[in-house]
Amino acid sequence: MRVPKIPAFLHRPDLRGDVTRVGLVFVYETAIVVALAVVALAIAAIVLAVA
Amino acid sequence: MLLRPEREDLRIVAFALGRILTIVAVASLLPLAWATLGREWHPFASFLMMIGLFAVLGQFGMLFRPKTERLDWSHGMVVVALTWIIVPAIGSIPFVFSGHYGSPLDAMFDTVSGLTTTGLALVQDLDHLAPSLNFWRHLLHFLGGQGIVIAALVLFAGGGGLTLYYGEARDERILPSVRSTARFIWSVAILHLVAGVLVLGVIGHQFLGFDWKRAFFHSLMIFFAAFDTGGFSPQSTSLGYYHSYVFEFATMVLMVAGAMSFGTHFALWRGSHGAVFKNLETRTITTTFLITVGLTFVGLAVTGAFGRIAGLTRQGFFQVLSAHSGTGFSTVPSVELASWSGLAFGGMALAMGLGGMASSTAGGIKSLRVGLAAKAIATQVKQLLLPEGAVASTRYFQFGRKRLTPELAQSAMTVALLYVVLFLIGAGVAIAYGYGLQEALFESISAGASVGLSVGVTDPTMPALLKLTYMFQMWVGRLEFVAVFALLGFAYAWIRGK
Numbered sequence: 236m237r238v239p240k241i242p243a244f245l246h247r248p249d250l251r252g253d254v255t256r257v258g259l260v261f262v263y264e265t266a267i268v269v270a271l272a273v274v275a276l277a278i279a280a281i282v283l284a285v286a
Numbered sequence: 287m288l289l290r291p292e293r294e295d296l297r298i299v300a301f302a303l304g305r306i307l308t309i310v311a312v313a314s315l316l317p318l319a320w321a322t323l324g325r326e327w328h329p330f331a332s333f334l335m336m337i338g339l340f341a342v343l344g345q346f347g348m349l350f351r352p353k354t355e356r357l358d359w360s361h362g363m364v365v366v367a368l369t370w371i372i373v374p375a376i377g378s379i380p381f382v383f384s385g386h387y388g389s390p391l392d393a394m395f396d397t398v399s400g401l402t403t404t405g406l407a408l409v410q411d412l413d414h415l416a417p418s419l420n421f422w423r424h425l426l427h428f429l430g431g432q433g434i435v436i437a438a439l440v441l442f443a444g445g446g447g448l449t450l451y452y453g454e455a456r457d458e459r460i461l462p463s464v465r466s467t468a469r470f471i472w473s474v475a476i477l478h479l480v481a482g483v484l485v486l487g488v489i490g491h492q493f494l495g496f497d498w499k500r501a502f503f504h505s506l507m508i509f510f511a512a513f514d515t516g517g518f519s520p521q522s523t524s525l526g527y528y529h530s531y532v533f534e535f536a537t538m539v540l541m542v543a544g545a546m547s548f549g550t551h552f553a554l555w556r557g558s559h560g561a562v563f564k565n566l567e568t569r570t571i572t573t574t575f576l577i578t579v580g581l582t583f584v585g586l587a588v589t590g591a592f593g594r595i596a597g598l599t600r601q602g603f604f605q606v607l608s609a610h611s612g613t614g615f616s617t618v619p620s621v622e623l624a625s626w627s628g629l630a631f632g633g634m635a636l637a638m639g640l641g642g643m644a645s646s647t648a649g650g651i652k653s654l655r656v657g658l659a660a661k662a663i664a665t666q667v668k669q670l671l672l673p674e675g676a677v678a679s680t681r682y683f684q685f686g687r688k689r690l691t692p693e694l695a696q697s698a699m700t701v702a703l704l705y706v707v708l709f710l711i712g713a714g715v716a717i718a719y720g721y722g723l724q725e726a727l728f729e730s731i732s733a734g735a736s737v738g739l740s741v742g743v744t745d746p747t748m749p750a751l752l753k754l755t756y757m758f759q760m761w762v763g764r765l766e767f768v769a770v771f772a773l774l775g776f777a778y779a780w781i782r783g784k
Contacts, residue, residue: 260554261481264543268535268607271572275579275603279595282580286587 290783291776295361297352302365303372304347310373311340313429314422317380321418329418332380339376363772370761370769374398377426384419386410388746391753398757400426402764403647405517405614405738406729406756408746412522417503420520424510430764431514431544431647432475433468467548474551475513482509482540486533493532504528512540515647517614517738525615531600534617538607545571545611545642547654549685566682567643570657571610578637579606585630602630605739609637612648614738624725624741631724638728638737639709649736649763651705654684655698662695704767708734708759715755716743734759 314337321330357365374397381393392408399406400423409415409423483505490501507520521527525534543551553562562568582602592598601618608615616623626634641650661680669678680690712730717723721743729743733756744756762770 256555256557257477259557260551261539263554263559264539264546267542268538271575271607272599272603274576275583276595276599278576278580279583279599279602282583282587283593283595283598286584 288779288783291780294352297350298354298357298361299364299368300347300350301352302347302357302361303368304344304350306365306369307340307344307347307372309344310377310429311337311344313425314340314377316425317418317422320421321416324417326416326418329380329384329416332383333418333422335383336376336379339379343372343376360772360776363769364776367765367769367773370401370765373429374401377401377422380419380422381409384415386412386415386419391750392746395753395757396423397426398760399738400424400516400518401430402736402760403427403431403514403516403612403649404733404736404760404764405511406733406740406744406760407518407738408744408753410746412520420507423518424507424516424520427514427516427518428475428510431516432472470552471548474548474555478513478540478543479509482513482536485536489530489533489536490528493530494528508537509540511615512537512613513544513647515541515544515612515614515642515649515736517608519615523619524617525604526617526619534600534604537615538604541607541611541613541615544613545646545648547643547645549645550643553685561683561685564683566657566661566684567654570660571643571653574640574653574656575606575610575637578610578633578640579603581629581633581636582606582626583633585626585628585633588628589626589630591626591630606633606637609634609737609739610640611642612638612650612735612737614732616739620740620742623739624728627724631728634739635728635731638731638735638739639705641735649734651702651735655702657682658690658695658698659702661690662699665690665695701766705734705763708763712755712759715752719749719752729756730759734763736760736764 314333318330318333318337321327321333374394377400378390378393378397381387381396382390384393386409387393387396388408388410395406395408398404405427412420415423483502486505486508487498487501490496490504491498494501496504504520507518508525510516511518517524519525519527525537528534547567550562550565550568553559579602582605583598586592586598586602592601604615604617605623607613623634639650640656641652642648644652644654661682665678665680668680672678681687682690709727709731712733713723713726716726716729721729725741725743728739728741731737732739733744743752
């Protein structure tokens with residue numbers, strides 16, 4: 236019986252690292268928006284308090 | 287003495303152009319498939335006509351095989367500039383026959399706007415546009431944003447790739463070869479496509495109550511427009527249609543990702559986040575973003591548009607992020623946006639003009655140039671304060687310590703100045719037609735910086751010359767002048783050269 240070949244990329248030892256790093260990219264992008272929103276919230280609070 | 291281009295020069299340009307148009311013909315099979323699956327036979331026929339024209343012209347161009355396929359600098363620039371004229375001209379065919387546009391000029395306006403990732407639209411009754419046509423509008427964002435030429439580079443690694451790459455206003459070679467860089471750019475896009483559509487689709491289904499088919503359609507359209515900083519949306523009320531802060535938040539993450547340079551994507555991908563946050567460009571865009579947020583908030587608070595922190599933050603933050611990233615989504619109607627006067631208008635206009643990061647899909651002056659120009663001005667001031675004979679030297683960090691040379695400073699300032707001139711041209715034409723200064727300036731910056739936010743000037747009833755002016759601004763602004771100047775120089779040499 237012919238055994239199907241396992242795709243070569245699944246043997247790559249650094250694949251897990253790649254997946255983690257790529258996942259981290261989305262975490263960074265989300266964190267940037269959260270951080271900017273928090274600062275914007277603080278600016279809004281100051282502006283409305285003064286105005 | 288100006289040298290007239292030879293027949294061989296024309297063959298080189300025609301051949302490269304033919305290859306790119308063939309790629310576009312293949313990409314255009316996607317909306318055709320969509321129309322087939324949806325049994326939308328009217329759009330199907332117009333897509334078939336468009337694909338046929340792309341294919342015929344592409345194959346015709348490829349008949350002129352030159353002796354050498356190596357493009358020099360001017361050939362590459364001319365090819366890119368022509369691509370960005372021919373593709374919208376043919377790509378507008380399905381819109382012309384859709385019955386949703388007042389004239390072929392309006393249809394071409396939207397195609398130019400889509401391809402340049404601007405997002406200004408003249409479509410009428412958008413809420414009833416056939417899904418396949420809506421898909422084509424948004425796919426134009428993806429093709430233009432990711433780069434038609436970049437796609438061609440991945441498939442045909444012929445000589446001269448570098449000039450084509452630079453022609454599309456990209457100046458970062460992340461990896462050793464242009465082809466591997468182009469592949470990386472497309473990998474980032476595909477990865478974000480999968481994640482973005484999945485997240486937006488789940489939000490659409492779980493939070494907005496859409497069925498899975500509708501959630502997938504909206505998530506795909508919004509992804510194309512957000513990640514490629516385009517700004518088209520499947521509904522006439524833009525992001526305001528969804529009335530969901532969760533959906534808005536997910537879209538903002540995609541807008542930020544789209545406005546990030548591919549060098550930054552690469553560094554994050556590799557885990558070198560320290561360098562990213564140390565970069566001049568990152569620090570500049572963070573600073574200018576917070577300044578424009580502050581200005582807009584003060585303007586809105588003074589006019590009493592939003593009296594509560596939550597409302598001011600949600601609406602103001604989203605609009606400024608959309609403007610600064612060059613996306614052009616809005617959660618407020620254009621009539622309301624037009625009422626944002628004073629500092630709120632100033633903050634929004636500034637955010638649009640400054641734009642996102644270099645080598646991203648965002649338009650505008652770009653943060654790296656803004657940072658370099660600011661450094662150059664600071665150096666000049668420092669020089670004045672130093673004793674006679676002493677020379678002020680400035681260094682900056684952008685993926686490594688670099689010296690700010692006078693040539694680099696001059697180049698950054700020249701491009702910034704050209705953008706200001708471009709914004710003034712559009713504003714001048716609108717003012718000549720009787721539009722107010724504020725609305726004329728807002729719309730012109732929006733067109734020239736590839737943003738797409740509108741205060742109501744962009745409308746099917748606006749004068750044809752103004753439509754042409756905005757189309758010119760979108761084209762020149764997206765290609766960042768160089769390719770357009772090269773095309774004009776090539777044409778001039780053809781007429782006046784010896």
